[in-house]
Amino acid sequence: MHDLRQGWIAHPLSIPRPLRHWLVDRGSLTQRLRSHCTDFRVMPLATGLARAHRDECGLLALAPQTHAYVREVLLMCGNTPAVFAHSVLPLAGLRGGWHGITGLGNRSLGEALFHDPRIGRQALSFRRVCGGHPLYDAVAARLPEVPHRLWARRSAFCLNGHPLLVTEVFLPLLECP
Template structure:
């Protein structure tokens, strides 16, 4: 096993409005937000026509709260990927992943070639990948992920709920945020 250039990741104290429990979320979303299983598998089981729509991918600057969660300096660059998870012809989830550039080598290097394939399948089928703590947050127009989700999904809700986790492979982190779109309430 090679030494990592990243400090050991622990469950970082929650900041920037991220919560450890879904007690403030609407009852209809609480179990979905706190479920530690694969959201991809859940959507595939509920929608025979499930698909992933790639929106953006490439080198980007993480949001401030993402940099903090990944222990990156604020001006750091990372690989980012945005997708919509669709079921029943409706955008259900806006998914956003951030991978530090140093993590692009080794086990995570296939992430850049996923295209319209679901990241969730890779994360939950590889036994070497471990998931750290799950955190939740209500997003509104002040948060960049709300604005990105709204731009791509076209919803009018004043706020949406999101959950995020850091996944680790050989000491290298990947942050995944799933924004539950208003259509997701109907699941």
């Protein structure tokens, strides 16, 4: 899976120093947030069938306007949102080993991804999102004050040949030293 299209890049440049280690670390973001926050929790926002974004369709080999299983959550440090997470699974993946994703509720997807040795992670890609990008617009619709641009990263996790695309949009809390 190659993701260097639609503005996604393999090596981010000019990332604010405090945010850089959050963005480029390939380990479990959930585990890092649990270590960083005194009160980590997952706040579910939306789950179910939805159209995959245009750039996601290309990466997941889906026809445009195709429905997929989509999960959106906020990863919270206490009452402060730290990350907006957006996961997309082609429907074939629900029968291909990913069926447990539909019942996560307020549990972290990251815990499952990094504890199952059958799941492999593809390369990370990065971009800054701003108004007009569906990820930015989803964040701006849910949070009162959002900077004009936010850093995001994404990668696919594969299980039994079925990709699950996970995108994480980093919110201002993690830009502080």
